Amino acid sequence: MKTIIDILKTIIGIIKELIKDPMGRIGFIGVLIIIILSVLAPLIAPYDITEMFTRDKLTAPGSQYLFGTDNFGRDVFSRVIFGAKVSLKVGIVSVGISATLGLIFGVTAGYFEGKVDNIIMRFMDILFAFPSILLALFIVSVLGPNITNTMIAIGIVNTPVFTRTVRASVISVKSMEYITSATSIGLKPINIILRHIVPNILAPFTVQATLALSGAILTEASMSFLGLGIQPPDPSWGSMLNESRKYMETSPWLVIFPAIFIIFTILSFNILGDSLRDVLDPKLKL
Amino acid sequence: MENLLEVKNISIDLKTRDNYKKLADNVSFNIGKKQSFGIVGESGCGKSITALSIMQLLSYPLKVSSGQIFFDSKKGKVDLLSLKNNEIRRLRGNEISMIFQEPMTALDPIFTIEQQIVETLKFHKDLNKKEMKDMALDMLKKVGIPRAEQILNEYPHQLSGGMLQRIMIAIALICKPKLLIADEPTTALDVTIQAQILELMNELKESYDTSIIMITHDLGVIAETCERVAVFYSGQVVEEADVAALFHNTAHPYTSGLLKAVTSIGDKSKELYTIPGMVPAGGHMPKGCRFEERCSKAVTICKEKAPELIEIEEGHKCRCWLYNESGDDK
Numbered sequence: 001m002k003t004i005i006d007i008l009k010t011i012i013g014i015i016k017e018l019i020k021d022p023m024g025r026i027g028f029i030g031v032l033i034i035i036i037l038s039v040l041a042p043l044i045a046p047y048d049i050t051e052m053f054t055r056d057k058l059t060a061p062g063s064q065y066l067f068g069t070d071n072f073g074r075d076v077f078s079r080v081i082f083g084a085k086v087s088l089k090v091g092i093v094s095v096g097i098s099a100t101l102g103l104i105f106g107v108t109a110g111y112f113e114g115k116v117d118n119i120i121m122r123f124m125d126i127l128f129a130f131p132s133i134l135l136a137l138f139i140v141s142v143l144g145p146n147i148t149n150t151m152i153a154i155g156i157v158n159t160p161v162f163t164r165t166v167r168a169s170v171i172s173v174k175s176m177e178y179i180t181s182a183t184s185i186g187l188k189p190i191n192i193i194l195r196h197i198v199p200n201i202l203a204p205f206t207v208q209a210t211l212a213l214s215g216a217i218l219t220e221a222s223m224s225f226l227g228l229g230i231q232p233p234d235p236s237w238g239s240m241l242n243e244s245r246k247y248m249e250t251s252p253w254l255v256i257f258p259a260i261f262i263i264f265t266i267l268s269f270n271i272l273g274d275s276l277r278d279v280l281d282p283k284l285k286l
Numbered sequence: 287m288e289n290l291l292e293v294k295n296i297s298i299d300l301k302t303r304d305n306y307k308k309l310a311d312n313v314s315f316n317i318g319k320k321q322s323f324g325i326v327g328e329s330g331c332g333k334s335i336t337a338l339s340i341m342q343l344l345s346y347p348l349k350v351s352s353g354q355i356f357f358d359s360k361k362g363k364v365d366l367l368s369l370k371n372n373e374i375r376r377l378r379g380n381e382i383s384m385i386f387q388e389p390m391t392a393l394d395p396i397f398t399i400e401q402q403i404v405e406t407l408k409f410h411k412d413l414n415k416k417e418m419k420d421m422a423l424d425m426l427k428k429v430g431i432p433r434a435e436q437i438l439n440e441y442p443h444q445l446s447g448g449m450l451q452r453i454m455i456a457i458a459l460i461c462k463p464k465l466l467i468a469d470e471p472t473t474a475l476d477v478t479i480q481a482q483i484l485e486l487m488n489e490l491k492e493s494y495d496t497s498i499i500m501i502t503h504d505l506g507v508i509a510e511t512c513e514r515v516a517v518f519y520s521g522q523v524v525e526e527a528d529v530a531a532l533f534h535n536t537a538h539p540y541t542s543g544l545l546k547a548v549t550s551i552g553d554k555s556k557e558l559y560t561i562p563g564m565v566p567a568g569g570h571m572p573k574g575c576r577f578e579e580r581c582s583k584a585v586t587i588c589k590e591k592a593p594e595l596i597e598i599e600e601g602h603k604c605r606c607w608l609y610n611e612s613g614d615d616k
Contacts, residue, residue, distance in 0.1 A: 113346065177392040184341055185379030185406040185457065195405075199396050 017279045024275030030268025038085035045078035050233050058251045068253040070244065079235040080257050086236050087265060090151050090220040091213045097155025098216075099209050102162020103198070109163065110170025111193055121167070124160040132157045136219055137228050145228045153223075154216050165208045169201035176200075203280035210276055214269035221262055237262050289358070290464060290497050291317040291340070296353035298335050298344065298521075308571070309348070310336050311521045314595075317465070317514075319358075322491060322498040324508040324529070326544070327518030330565060333501050336518075337467050340366060340499075341382055342374050357382070357465070380410040383458040387470040389450035393442040399426075400438035403457050410461050425456040430486060448479035455486065459494055466491075467499045472507060484510050505548055509533065517541050520565050520576040523595060527602040537604040539581045575607065583608060 018024040037044065046066070047053075053073040061068040067076035109120040127135065139153035173179065174197065182192050223229030224238025232239065237258040244254030298310040310332040317323045325333045339350050340357075355366040359381055366374065383406075386392040393402055403422040407413055413421070419438075426434035429452040442450060451471060458466055468487065472480040488511055491498055500511055508515055508529065515532050517525040517540065525538040536542045543561040563580035566572055572579070578588040587607050595605040 177386050177388050178394045180343060181384070181386060181392045181454075182394070182405075183343055183378070184384040186375045186377070186409050187405070188375065191409075196394050200394070 014276075014279055018272075018275055021275050021278065023271055024279065027268055027270075027272030027275055030264065031272050034084055034088060034265050034268060037081055038088045041081045041085045045075075045081045047075040047078045049074065049078050049082050049235050051075075058247060058254075060251070061253050067257045068251065070240075070251075070254055071247055076240075076254065076257055079240060080237070080261055083235045083237045083240060083258065084261060084265070086147070086230055086234060087217045087220060090147065090154065090230070091217040093151045094154035094158065094216045094220075095209055095212045097152065098158035098162050098212065099205070101155070101159045102166050103205070105159070106163040106166025107170055107193055107197065110167040111174060111189070111197065113171075117167075120163065124163045127157070128160045133219060133222055136223055137226065140223065140228045145231055147230055147234065150220060150223060150229045154219050157219065158212050158216060161212065162205075162208060165204055166201060169204045170197055173197050173200045207273055207277040207280060210269060210273035214266045214273070217269070218262070218266055288319050289316045289356075290319045290321070291358070291499075292354075292356040293317075293336070293340070294354045294356070296336060296339060296355065297351045298332065298339055299349050299351045300347055301349060302347045305347075308351075309521050310339075313353075313518075313521070313523055315516050315523060315526060317497050317499065319464075320491070320495050320497055321514060322488075322500060322512045324512035324515040325499060325501045325518060326503060326505060326508050326515060328503055328565065331518040332521040333518045334469055337384075337469055337499055337501050340465075340467060341378055341384060342366065342369070343384075359464075376410070379406045379458075379463070380461045381463050382465045382467065383461070383463045384467040384469065385451070385454045385458045385471050388474050389447050389454050390442070390474070392454055393450060395442055398439050398441055399445075399453055403438075403453070403460060406457055406460055421460060422456075425460050426453070428490070429453070429456045429459075430482075431456075447475050448483065451475060451479075451483055452486065455483075455490065459490055459496065462494055463496060465497045465499065467501070469501045470503070471500075472504070473502070480507075481510075487511065505544060517544070520571075522576065522605060523603070524577065524605045525603065526595075527604075531599075531602050535599075535602070537598055537602065537609060538577075538606050539583050539608075540577050543580075575605075 015028070018028055051074065053069060053075075055073070056065065056069050057073040058071055059065055059069045065075050065077065067080060070076055070079070105120050105124070109117040130138075136153040136157045139156060140149050143149040143152065179192060179196055182196050187195070220229055220236065221238035221241070224236040225242045227239070227242060229238055230236035240258040241255060244251070244258075248255050293313060293315050296310055296313045297308060300307040300309055313332070313336055315323070325337065327333045335344060335348060338344050340355055344350065350367055353367070356363055357366050357377070359377060366377070369377070393399075400419065400422055403425065404418045407418045407421060422438060423434055426437060431437055431449065431452055437445070437449075445453070471487070472483050475483060484507060487498065490496070498511070500507065502508060512529050515527060515529050516523045517532070517538065519540050525532065525541050527535075527537070532541065533545070536545060540561070546559045547561065549558055561580050566576055566579070572589070574587070574589040574591055575581070575584070575593050578584045581588065585607065593605050593607045593610055595603050596610060598604050598609040
């Protein structure tokens with residue numbers, strides 16, 4: 001119980017530190033907005049995302065349809081809001097997958113070094129050699145395009161970055177005297193890893209996760225744009241862009257609003273990640 | 287005196303694909319029960335890795351290539367180097383423990399002092415939370431920490447180096463080990479704190495009946511704390527003697543060089559004494575004596591043949607041709 005309170009205190013401390021920095025404040029508020037939008041999407045969205053107002057096809061933004069309607073007469077505002085939900089879900093789950101895999105592989109490679117390290121890292125190098133979107137498309141086309149497989153694919157694609165970050169941090173933490181000290185009081189390797197190494201690499205790990213979130217969201221948008229990501233009728237910013245290509249000249253709002261949301265989200269996460277790095281960098285403050 | 291630890295012909299290699307160095311070469315020494323044993327030498331002479339090898343703490347690419355280390359554990363005499371991982375783990379922190387040079391980095395920054403002291407107990411003793419906390423508190427008081435109750439809940443970065451070193455000592459001694467290895471415990475501390483820490487270690491050694499291996503490059507520390515001393519040079523023991531004999535009846539030219547290099551307040555000489563030359567690099571050991579190049583008393587044989595560590599008087603060993611009869615013949 002006490003540790004949970006401690007952790008909460010730490011998180012609050014980090015957020016306080018974060019919003020002291022103007023850029024950090026922008027990033028934090030931006031991300032907060034995205035989160036609120038996606039959590040409250042069903043409440044905020046004025047219309048059902050699949051409901052077609054056939055008489056109001058391609059209506060320009062106005063009081064009735066805030067962001068206008070698309071070629072089927074669906075409300076763009078509602079779809080963009082639900083798109084945030086999808087994007088965030090894909091981002092969080094896929095980063096969760098790659099972070100977990102990266103943590104396991106990275107810690108194993110960094111702690112044991114030698115042969116294990118070589119095998120894991122060379123495999124990661126191979127994954128790294130593929131352009132990420134290509135690899136993600138390949139995985140999805142093997143597994144079949146749907147939201148779960150998209151998340152899996154993005155998760156796998158991002159794993160090497162996490163593995164490298166984690167491994168590098170583990171190697172630097174491992175050479176600290178408190179690790180030798182922990183060995184010298186008789187701890188088992190598994191205890192040393194879980195109690196002393198993992199908590200000490202959380203700072204770079206958290207930063208990496210925040211930055212990877214924006215990458216994952218962008219990859220999802222690109223994949224959906226190419227038609228191999230989120231499938232209709234689920235709204236996704238990427239697929240909305242794709243569908244509206246034909247009407248871009250006559251109804252630019254179809255492109256502008258999803259694009260603005262993509263930019264806004266990516267930018268918010270990147271700014272947040274950057275300032276988070278500044279806050280966490282010297283040492284995890286407790 | 288009965289021996290607690292017998293280090294027999296330990297050699298430690300550094301071996302990578304394109305690098306091979308012998309960092310410790312046939313090192314032997316014995317440590318008696320309740321004895322404090324000093325290991326002195328300059329940086330890179332192999333003193334720390336020899337100490338680390340006792341607890342099997344060397345990590346790749348360092349490796350003990352030959353030798354044995356016998357330790358008189360609770361379960362009888364064991365060779366520490368041939369113990370399995372889980373067997374050596376039971377000894378670490380329980381019967382042999384270690385304190386390190388940098389108290390600032392030797393404690394994990396993200397745990398409170400209490401959590402770190404209790405960690406050792408958790409692995410070696412079967413106690414409940416309350417008992418462990420009481421022991422931790424008791425131990426902190428023993429090592430002279432003021433407001434111990436409060437300190438238990440603080441983090442390492444809130445405390446000073448001297449305090450942290452006291453806490454390290456508390457952690458090391460909480461299971462009442464038979465042997466405490468202190469790897470330059472005072473190097474990172476300022477002089478007044480140094481004296482306090484050394485005094486504390488001397489006191490605790492008496493009350494806990496612990497043997498101490500004191501690794502240092504400071505002869506002052508040796509004089510203050512040790513009964514017996516081994517002088518390391520370039521991975522070898524060059525002289526081993528009781529502390530009084532070492533200071534008053536110095537045998538090896540390297541040891542006398544070290545003693546000469548000690549400065550004292552009021553010394554009016556313009557330049558400080560240094561031993562000329564450099565330690566031979568690990569990969570290129572000379573054929574003869576390793577100290578020959580820097581030695582003022584070197585003779586022809588020193589260059590040709592390496593001297594052995596021989597007993598020149600009772601309890602006083604030296605590795606030098608000056609004291610070797612067979613050397614004189616040639």
